[in-house]
Amino acid sequence: MEINQEELTYILNILDAEINQYKESDTSVHPYDIAEQLLKLRELSSEEYEKIIKKMPHELFAEVLSELPDYVQEETADIFSVKKLANIASLMDTDDAATLIQNISEEHEEISQDILGHFDDEDKELMKQLISYEWDEAGSYMQTELFSAKIDENIGVALERLKVLKISGEVDNIWHVHLVNERDKYLGSVGLEDLIIFDHALNFEDIPYDKHKNYSVNHKENIKDVVEKVTNYNLNAIAVLDNKNRLIGRITSDDIYDIIEETATEQIFNLAGVNDEAEQDEDMFQIGKTRAIWLGLNLLTAIAASLVIGMFDATIQSLVALAILMPIVASMGGNAGTQTLTVTVRQMALGDIEGEDAKKTIYKEVVISLVNGTFFAIVIGIIAYFWFNMPMLGVVIGLSMIINLLGAGFFGSVIPLVLQRAGVDPAIGSSVLLTTVTDIVGFFSFLGLASIILL
Amino acid sequence: MEINQEELTYILNILDAEINQYKESDTSVHPYDIAEQLLKLRELSSEEYEKIIKKMPHELFAEVLSELPDYVQEETADIFSVKKLANIASLMDTDDAATLIQNISEEHEEISQDILGHFDDEDKELMKQLISYEWDEAGSYMQTELFSAKIDENIGVALERLKVLKISGEVDNIWHVHLVNERDKYLGSVGLEDLIIFDHALNFEDIPYDKHKNYSVNHKENIKDVVEKVTNYNLNAIAVLDNKNRLIGRITSDDIYDIIEETATEQIFNLAGVNDEAEQDEDMFQIGKTRAIWLGLNLLTAIAASLVIGMFDATIQSLVALAILMPIVASMGGNAGTQTLTVTVRQMALGDIEGEDAKKTIYKEVVISLVNGTFFAIVIGIIAYFWFNMPMLGVVIGLSMIINLLGAGFFGSVIPLVLQRAGVDPAIGSSVLLTTVTDIVGFFSFLGLASIILL
Numbered sequence: 001m002e003i004n005q006e007e008l009t010y011i012l013n014i015l016d017a018e019i020n021q022y023k024e025s026d027t028s029v030h031p032y033d034i035a036e037q038l039l040k041l042r043e044l045s046s047e048e049y050e051k052i053i054k055k056m057p058h059e060l061f062a063e064v065l066s067e068l069p070d071y072v073q074e075e076t077a078d079i080f081s082v083k084k085l086a087n088i089a090s091l092m093d094t095d096d097a098a099t100l101i102q103n104i105s106e107e108h109e110e111i112s113q114d115i116l117g118h119f120d121d122e123d124k125e126l127m128k129q130l131i132s133y134e135w136d137e138a139g140s141y142m143q144t145e146l147f148s149a150k151i152d153e154n155i156g157v158a159l160e161r162l163k164v165l166k167i168s169g170e171v172d173n174i175w176h177v178h179l180v181n182e183r184d185k186y187l188g189s190v191g192l193e194d195l196i197i198f199d200h201a202l203n204f205e206d207i208p209y210d211k212h213k214n215y216s217v218n219h220k221e222n223i224k225d226v227v228e229k230v231t232n233y234n235l236n237a238i239a240v241l242d243n244k245n246r247l248i249g250r251i252t253s254d255d256i257y258d259i260i261e262e263t264a265t266e267q268i269f270n271l272a273g274v275n276d277e278a279e280q281d282e283d284m285f286q287i288g289k290t291r292a293i294w295l296g297l298n299l300l301t302a303i304a305a306s307l308v309i310g311m312f313d314a315t316i317q318s319l320v321a322l323a324i325l326m327p328i329v330a331s332m333g334g335n336a337g338t339q340t341l342t343v344t345v346r347q348m349a350l351g352d353i354e355g356e357d358a359k360k361t362i363y364k365e366v367v368i369s370l371v372n373g374t375f376f377a378i379v380i381g382i383i384a385y386f387w388f389n390m391p392m393l394g395v396v397i398g399l400s401m402i403i404n405l406l407g408a409g410f411f412g413s414v415i416p417l418v419l420q421r422a423g424v425d426p427a428i429g430s431s432v433l434l435t436t437v438t439d440i441v442g443f444f445s446f447l448g449l450a451s452i453i454l455l
Numbered sequence: 456m457e458i459n460q461e462e463l464t465y466i467l468n469i470l471d472a473e474i475n476q477y478k479e480s481d482t483s484v485h486p487y488d489i490a491e492q493l494l495k496l497r498e499l500s501s502e503e504y505e506k507i508i509k510k511m512p513h514e515l516f517a518e519v520l521s522e523l524p525d526y527v528q529e530e531t532a533d534i535f536s537v538k539k540l541a542n543i544a545s546l547m548d549t550d551d552a553a554t555l556i557q558n559i560s561e562e563h564e565e566i567s568q569d570i571l572g573h574f575d576d577e578d579k580e581l582m583k584q585l586i587s588y589e590w591d592e593a594g595s596y597m598q599t600e601l602f603s604a605k606i607d608e609n610i611g612v613a614l615e616r617l618k619v620l621k622i623s624g625e626v627d628n629i630w631h632v633h634l635v636n637e638r639d640k641y642l643g644s645v646g647l648e649d650l651i652i653f654d655h656a657l658n659f660e661d662i663p664y665d666k667h668k669n670y671s672v673n674h675k676e677n678i679k680d681v682v683e684k685v686t687n688y689n690l691n692a693i694a695v696l697d698n699k700n701r702l703i704g705r706i707t708s709d710d711i712y713d714i715i716e717e718t719a720t721e722q723i724f725n726l727a728g729v730n731d732e733a734e735q736d737e738d739m740f741q742i743g744k745t746r747a748i749w750l751g752l753n754l755l756t757a758i759a760a761s762l763v764i765g766m767f768d769a770t771i772q773s774l775v776a777l778a779i780l781m782p783i784v785a786s787m788g789g790n791a792g793t794q795t796l797t798v799t800v801r802q803m804a805l806g807d808i809e810g811e812d813a814k815k816t817i818y819k820e821v822v823i824s825l826v827n828g829t830f831f832a833i834v835i836g837i838i839a840y841f842w843f844n845m846p847m848l849g850v851v852i853g854l855s856m857i858i859n860l861l862g863a864g865f866f867g868s869v870i871p872l873v874l875q876r877a878g879v880d881p882a883i884g885s886s887v888l889l890t891t892v893t894d895i896v897g898f899f900s901f902l903g904l905a906s907i908i909l910l
Binding site: 025027028029030032159162163166167172173174175188191192193194196197208209210211212213214230231232233234235236252253254256257258260261264265267268269271272273274279284285287288291292294295296298299301302303305306309310313316317320321323324325326327328330331332335336338339341342343346350364367368371372375376379380383435439443 | 480482483484485487614617618621622628629630643646647648649651652663664665666667668669685686687688689690691707708709711712713715716719720722723724726727728729734739740742743746747749750751753754756757758760761764765768771772775776777778779780781782783785786787790791793794796797798801805819822823826827830831834835838890894898
């Protein structure tokens with residue numbers, strides 16, 4: 001594609017201004033703004049993009065890179081030397097550095113190892129630990145930068161310590177002091193705002209602090225449970241503990257925003273037979289390939305439904321009205337089932353369906369689908385009667401509508417519940433399973449009833 | 456239903472213990488925990504539930520009620536006197552109080568007015584203002600409790616002021632000082648953590664503070680744009696300004712969590728033809744009624760597709776294999792279209808498709824569907840050939856597969872883009888529109904090609 005020279009100059013000018021603002025410590029520019037322009041530039045001219053990022057101050061590029069998507073982080077391995085990459089990573093927050101190294105390791109395992117080799121032993125161990133977490137474990141989202149104090153420390157002394165850490169740039173976005181005992185065991189937290197109230201001559205143990213058991217999580221805890229705690233208790237950060245309850249990190253509100261959004265995207269995509277990670281690929285043939293797997297599964301279920309129709313070929317031959325009407329029954333079942341399935345999957349994800357609620361959910365969905373099934377049975381029954389002037393055809397399609405909508409409500413709620421009990425994400429695969437059911441039940445009940453009642 | 460006496464006693468004991476803990480200022484209990492138990496109790500015995508909430512301290516019930524769902528807030532109008540409700544509302548944060556009064560007004564407009572009548576003039580005006588915001592405006596999510604300081608105020612003096620406000624319980628969850636000029640115009644913010652660094656003898660104007668234009672929003676700004684700013688810039692609170700740029704409130708991370716989750720739920724539900732607000736109703740017949748509207752629309756589109764099939768009744772009569780195979784083409788088109796539609800809608804919601812990206816998106820989707828269409832055309836073509844031993848039937852279904860998947864990719868991306876330009880939420884209605892297209896194109900192309908090529 002031809003480069004739009006005007007746009008290129010425009011973006012280069014913006015970037016130039018923003019980078020200068022940053023250099024002058026002007027707080028009205030944010031790394032996100034620079035990242036946004038860089039992404040546009042990268043689309044226009046990868047050459048200019050590389051030129052700019054190579055001459056950016058490392059501190060700035062470290063911050064900007066944290067805001068850039070995974071595939072852009074990945075390709076830095078082709079642009080920078082290992083030494084430079086190690087330097088950039090060391091300037092990032094630990095969680096962002098771990099993400100960068102993980103992204104690089106996707107395509108360049110050796111380079112990511114070489115980067116780790118440039119770290120001192122302590123940092124190397126820490127990075128290895130962070131990278132080792134599974135993507136759904138709390139530890140993989142935590143940053144180790146935080147501010148903690150021993151419970152018997154003097155408040156004033158601790159605040160002086162924080163001042164030094166802040167000035168050196170070692171910590172940022174500190175809203176709490178996390179309190180630990182002499183063996184680093186986590187005891188609770190106190191907000192900076194609360195410290196203002198108390199006499200700074202006191203020790204932390206002398207003042208009331210939050211010791212709610214749910215204000216901390218184990219590092220191996222599922223990230224979805226972490227999100228549930230943070231949102232239920234309206235926290236803006238949560239402490240992460242190791243198996244000995246020692247404080248090892250924290251997860252902050254900005255991570256929680258991302259996780260909530262990503263989890264929702266994953267669900268929406270999975271319900272539609274799309275893989276959220278594959279969709280982020282730059283290569284559209286890769287995207288297409290992943291989607292094709294799903295379509296292939298769907299083809300199998302569609303053929304299964306066709307086999308059911310094939311069982312009744314003689315029936316259809318003698319009454320072609322059946323071929324005309326049969327997609328209506330299947331379509332209504334598919335839609336009603338999707339309604340039930342979607343509501344069930346989402347409410348499960350939000351923690352609204354737990355334990356005993358499962359039975360209630362199935363009961364509710366069956367009642368709703370029975371009522372709606374009866375209503376639409378009457379409507380389509382009358383339509384079919386007048387359309388083909390056959391009263392019994394109306395009875396047949398009406399009955400099969402009730403059967404199929406009932407099945408849709410039942411299986412729409414049962415499938416995700418059963419998948420979850422079996423340890424499978426209920427959003428994955430449930431749509432295909434469900435439409436298989438509603439297609440087969442729809443065609444079989446309609447054509448079966450027709451061959452019994454009409455012929 | 457019979458009451459499970461054992462469970463009832465169990466929950467009553469937990470609640471009793473938790474309420475006592477709260478009374479003793481034990482920080483290990485959170486209003487959310489009490490709200491959770493109350494919801495369970497309410498399911499078991501509304502009588503016991505009312506008894507408990509009536510004897511709870513108002514301060515506690517105000518906090519707990521903020522955590523309870525809308526329908527529980529609504530029914531407080533039947534349980535408490537107007538005077539008590541006004542007292543409870545006055546103990547809540549302003550945003551929670553406004554939500555409570557709005558929930559009560561749903562069914563009891565007069566009671567909500569009477570509650571406002573118990574407020575003093577200033578609070579009444581404020582509440583009226585908060586209630587007047589549309590649900591998608593920033594103002595309807597803001598709380599007016601915050602900590603602000605004049606730019607020429609002394610830092611130490613301001614912190615002393617904050618101390619007084621904290622002790623009196625007037626403010627809570629303060630992480631920033633919001634700075635304003637002498638006419639209350641918002642200038643920027645400084646984190647409490649940053650104040651530790653600076654000499655408290657200085658004035659705010661003497662220290663660097665955040666003046667990023669995107670760290671504040673207008674009160675009428677769409678809440679989705681607010682979420683975008685907060686998440687892009689990793690904020691934990693954002694200032695809300697009136698039309699004269701005066702500081703009038705703030706939106707905090709806990710609101711943002713809720714909004715992201717609710718927005719995602721809305722999208723997931725809308726894509727499946729379900730209304731998220733209606734689903735929260737306790738009455739399942741109300742839920743069913745709202746879903747029926749959607750199913751009714753779907754019935755119309757299914758009938759339209761049947762009319763298309765009806766145009767080819769003679770063709771089907773002479774070759775019943777067509778009736779057997781035709782749902783495959785429609786189903787594959789529907790699935791491929793749903794993939795495209797879902798990805799497009801979600802990416803639009805996340806702000807990933809803007810302006811010029813629209814063309815790129817359509818291009819990408821058309822290419823993917825063309826590639827997948829060709830692949831599945833070959834697969835199903837061969838299957839149809841061997842199944843019915845008719846080579847040309849394979850050609851017909853293959854060609855119609857390509858046409859329908861191409862249409863699915865094109866319309867799956869174009870429909871939401873056009874809906875958004877027309878100012879309509881692209882998640883609402885797009886699924887039904889799309890399946891109408893894929894059904895009609897699928898049946899028409901398959902049966903049409905069959906009647907031309909095969910007969």
